Amino acid sequence: MDLSFFTDKLTSGLANLRYGQEPTSLYEPIRYIMGLGGKRIRPVLTLMGAHLFTDELEAVVKPALATEVFHNFTLLHDDLMDQAPLRRGQPTVHEKWNPNVAILSGDVMLVRAYELLFDVPAPLLAPLLRRFSQTAAEVCEGQQWDMEFETRTDISIARYLDMIRLKTAVLLGFALELGARLGGASEEDADHLRQFGVDIGLAFQLRDDLLDVYGDAATFGKRVGGDILADKKTFLLLTAQAQASPAQQATLARHIGQPVTNEETKVAAVRAIYDELEIRPQTEALINDYFRDALQHLERVAAPETRKKPLHQLALQLLEREQ
Amino acid sequence: MDLSFFTDKLTSGLANLRYGQEPTSLYEPIRYIMGLGGKRIRPVLTLMGAHLFTDELEAVVKPALATEVFHNFTLLHDDLMDQAPLRRGQPTVHEKWNPNVAILSGDVMLVRAYELLFDVPAPLLAPLLRRFSQTAAEVCEGQQWDMEFETRTDISIARYLDMIRLKTAVLLGFALELGARLGGASEEDADHLRQFGVDIGLAFQLRDDLLDVYGDAATFGKRVGGDILADKKTFLLLTAQAQASPAQQATLARHIGQPVTNEETKVAAVRAIYDELEIRPQTEALINDYFRDALQHLERVAAPETRKKPLHQLALQLLEREQ
Structure with missing residues (x-):
């Protein structure tokens, strides 16, 4: 089974979702953001998680899409909070409409995400809703920490890793757990899959931090050095700050949190310190740890090895690793 | 059973609610807005609805509070969208913290509202969650219509009544339906109670429109004439605009949607037209219709008449009517 086996199942499910009609200013933004595309990783993970244990995937499609609608709800509200102008190269909802529309359309998306779970078999309903709610609250906690970190200077690496776990990784974990439970997995197997998802999520986010500094501008899709220019407290910066000599500390302090006179100079100076401190291999080692875990x-x-292959492949693909 | 029999049951339930700990900037605003007080009408309605059919109210308290947490979530986001500085005489969350905190704390409140429903008996879980979600989406629709009406000049009275039904009345209806179902009511009885709640909600909102113009400044709690000064398209204004003679139309057009030179003059001029057109008795007649329904x-x-008495009493009290 290759990736398209799973994404094909989602395509018609996504097209058939009905969010509501009137007022159009409430529901059109939902159709808009859901239509912007994306890799649909979360519902793919749910389908792959279920497919480990069952061939009956039709009933899994709708609850799988709960994770996608929820994810897009977080993007909609996060973009407003971050005042981001673009999402997937298109105007964000608060830009195309206005901030109030973004708030209220997002609220309805959260309601719709819940609704997509209500058809699961009765014995699974309460436990899955509890796990979904816990995950949803954790994602909000992660976003709040992320915003707080912008103005704080006392962020430990452990805190940072916990923030990305909450903001990004737990939803990937839930998507897999959801699929596993719907496929009939034992609690133990469902939990291993959840942890697989969390670890992949952590590795993926760290790789994103790394690519921001060492990525290929042609393939990264964002501006290389963007995190450095934004003084973003990534794993790389926090590790560098923790390991820097007094001279390196001084250099970092001259660039981080200061007005930028020359962008290229700033990126080059910070990257030079990363190189001296071997931040890149340290980050790669941590990514490897999470990937191995x-x-x-x-x-x-x-579950049969052949059934695990799509998950293994997807993990490799997400982390852009050789086979 | 008087009102305090029901409110007492909610007090400890409210005090025992746990929203979350960290980050405190995410959870403190929830405790803050929930602590601002209010009459707790919605969970009281749920308890009264259940009490029609059962004496076992302990298990009803927690799901009843879902309606109160949801209601306060809507207040939190609505206050941000309306840029309201005060809520129950205290600074609103976006003023006391900031808009982003208001967005994200509100999001978590919606999650917590759902969670309060997950303990209901298994056979009721999916149907009640569906009804709650439908109600939640309708409340958002009502808020979106309300915001849209501010800039529209083509609002029919039917549209206005539908807006207040969505924004205010359906949640009162759901609160009663929830209680009825938890108390073991038939679907038919639960539906009658829902419609009782919707009608009371409509009557209550129309009474609020009326008091804005004809209320006693000492007891109304808001500024008398506030709706007129804000050009708010209430039932009174829409009815007046529909029934005004050309001369009265011209007077209204001179005041509504125009820069205000003298506030008292504006309120007096609009009220004079209301008096000429007998808008007050017309509004009272509609309130009476809803109350009778x-x-x-x-x-x-x-259910026994004695059990219905608290609901009857509460309706009278909400509409400030004589016994």
């Missing part, structure tokens, strides 16, 4: 969790799942 | 629905509910 993820695969160990996947190995422990009681 | 509400009581007819209550009558049809198969």
Whole structure:
């Protein structure tokens, strides 16, 4: 089974979602952001998680889309909070409409995400809703920490890792757990898959931090050095600050949190310190740790190896690794 | 059973609610707005609805509070959208913290509202969650219509009544339906109670429109004439515009949607037209209609008359009517 086997199942499910009609100013933004595309990783993970245990994927499509609608709800509200002008190269909802529309359309999206879960088999309904709600609250916690970190100077690496776990990784974990439970997995297997998802999510976010500094401008899709220019407290910067000599500290302090006179100079200066401190191999080592942990969790799942292959492949693809 | 029998049951339930700890900037605003007080009408309605059919109210308290947490979530986001500085005489969350905190704390409140429903008996869980979600989306629709009406000049009275039904009345209806279902009511009785709640909600909102113009400044709690000064398209204004003679139309057009030179003059001029057109007795007649409809629905509910008395009393109290 390759990726398209799973994404094909989502395509018609996504097209058939009905969010509501009137007022159009409430529902049109939902159709707009859901139509902007994206890789649909979360519902793909749900389908792959279910497919480990069952061939009956039709009933999994709708609850799988709950994770996608929820994810897009967070993008809609996060873009407003971050005052981001663009999402996937198109105007964000608060730009195309206005901030109030973004607030209220997002609120309805959260309601619609819940609704997509209500058809799951009765014995699973309460436990899955509890896990979904816990995950949803954690994602909000992650976003709040992320915003707070912007103005704080006392962020430990552990705190940072916890923030990206909440903001990004737990939803990938829930998507897999949801699929596993719907496929009939044991609690133990569902938990291993959840942890596989969390680890992949952490590795993916760290890789994103790394690509911001060391990525290829042609393929990265964002501006290389953007995090450095924005003084973003990534794993790379926090590790550098923790390990820098007094001279390196002084150099960092001259650039981070200061008005930028020359952007290229700033990026080059910070990257030079990263190089001196070997931040890149340290980050790669941590990504490898999470990736190895993820695969160990996947190995422990009681399902046929052939069924695990799509998850293994997707993890490799997300982390852009060789086979 | 008087009102305090029901409110007492909510007090400890409210005090025991746990929204979350960290980040405090996410959860403190929730405790703040929930602590501002209010009459807790919605969970009281849920308890009263259940009490028609059962004495076992302990298990009803937690789901009843879902309506109160949801209501306060809507206040939090609505205050931000309306840029309201005060809520119950205290600074609103976006003023005391900031808009982003208001968005994100509100999001978590919606999640917490759902969570309060997950303990209901398994056979009721999916149907009640569907009804709650439908109600939640309708409340958002009502708020969106309300905001749209501010800049539109083509609002029919039917549209206005539908807006207040969505924004205010359906949640009162759901609160009662929830209680009825938890108390073991038949679908028919639950539906009569829902319609009782919707009718009371409509009557209550129309009474609020009326008091804005004809209320006693000492007891109304808001500024008398505030709706007129804000050019708010209330039932009174829409009815006046629909029934005005050309001369009265011209007078209204000189005041509504125009820069205000003298506030008292504006309020007096608009009120004079209301008086000429007998808008007050017309509004009172419509309130009476809804109130009578509400009581007819209550009558049809198969429960002892003594058990219905608290609901009857509360309706009278909400509409400030004589016994």
